[in-house]
Amino acid sequence: MYLSQTILNWVKTVACCSAIGLLLQGCGDSGGSKEVPDPVDTDAGHTLLIYIIGDNSLSKYAESNISAASSGLLDATRPVNVVIYKDNESGQPVLFRLKVAGDKTSVSRDTLMVWDTDVDSSDPDQLAYVVDYVFNKKFPTVVKGLEMWSHGDSWLPGGYDINIASTSKAKISPLTYIGIDGTSYLDIWDMSSALSGTGVHLDYILFDACFMATAEVAYELRNNTDYVAGSLCEIMGPGLPYNTFIPSLATCQTSSSVESALCELVDDYEGVYGSTGIYKANGGTFSVIRTSAMEDLHTAYQALRLSHPDRLDSLRQNASTLRFTLQRYGRRLSENSDRTGMYHDMDALLRYIDSTDTSAQLFLQKAVIKEFHSDFFKAGSSGDNRFELTDVSGIAVTVPEFLYLYGNAGIFTKAYGKCAWGKDLK
Helix, strand or coil, X not given: CCCCHHHHHHHHHHHHHCCCCCEECCCCCCCCEEECCCCCCCCCCEEEEEEEEECCCCHHHHHHHXXXXXXXXXXXXXXXXXXXXXXXXXXXXXXXXXXXCCCCCCEEEEEEEEECCCCCCCCHHHHHHHHHHHHHHHCCCCEEEEEEECCCCXXXXXXXXXXXXXXXXXXXXXXXXXXXXXXXXXXXXXXXXXXXXXXXXXXXXXEECCCCCEHHHHHHCCCCECEEEECCCCCCCCCCCHHHHHHHHHCCCCHHHHHHHHHHHHHHHHHHHCCCCCCCCCCCEEEEEEHHHHXXXXXXXXXXXXXXXXXXXXXXXXXXXXXXXXXXXXXXXXXXXXXXXXXXXXXXXXXXXXXXXXXXXXXXXXXXXXXXXXXXXXXXCCHHHEEECCCCCCCEECCHHHHHHCCCHHHHHHHXXXXXXXXXCC
């Protein structure tokens, strides 16, 4: 676990007396870490921590994203503390702040901490330690934002290969979660517990990771943050448009301006993945979800399910019609395949269960404050990874009944019972 303030002070005192520098006990299996003198104070009322779990196939994109964020800082009209925790495939993790030069012509890295050994950055204790250090000890600003940068797959348990249900030839899809470090994964409920343990309430959590704009994610994090922003689909390797994201976030210096700044991010994302963007050939989605609406949405959704107990199960019995019935999201989907998506659009699902009952839909509209979606999504250059986006609300959800269409169904249903959204569903 990360250290309490009392123990931390004791360690620092001993370290100073022994003239070996400030030694901080690592958390979990992280080993030791050495603290560097405090950075120069800034006038920023807003701190963004980008937590890069990059010890995986995305490692090569980390530096380009950091460079884009640096460029964005130079264009920002207000100060913002951009603090980055970076753990790549090579080297030990480092925590640093992007620092704009006085003449505003360059950005340097103001090192806050380096780790003596490699660590498991998907360990919730490591996440908690870094969040606590950044927001409670270094930058206790009014506005607090966290970005999780890694592979992602909503609530799904990491490390399993599954056969995606289809009447055509089944394909293997390796699953990840929010964050993969080598062969270790961070579960969404462990992420929530880690954040709760720090006492830090975040104004927003961004995901530069695939499939995180789901009801399960937003509901799990509802007590940790006011807003969740991410994609219903995969996010291509180049990731979020940091050169425009950072200036948009910098406009937010008070809690009352968070929502408008997040809405600007949706426009920024469309500028890159929309019809005129550099990645228009791939397309994509991005949405901002208000977590305070998730309790009512969950209650209304459960009531709707209970009032029509056979509606979803009957659809499972005829799985080949799913692609014609519900907007789907997931890996390796194509418009000519009946392969089942792991996620389906929330609004499409509510209307399918009962189109005349709009109570849950009203809460859904309160939850999604803004969303963008292109006309289609295509992962990579293969035509076998293309599907239409025609019925998009901004929140996706897993249908428990459909989990039985997959290999390892028992593992998935057990994991779904661990996430807060799924454990109470009947």
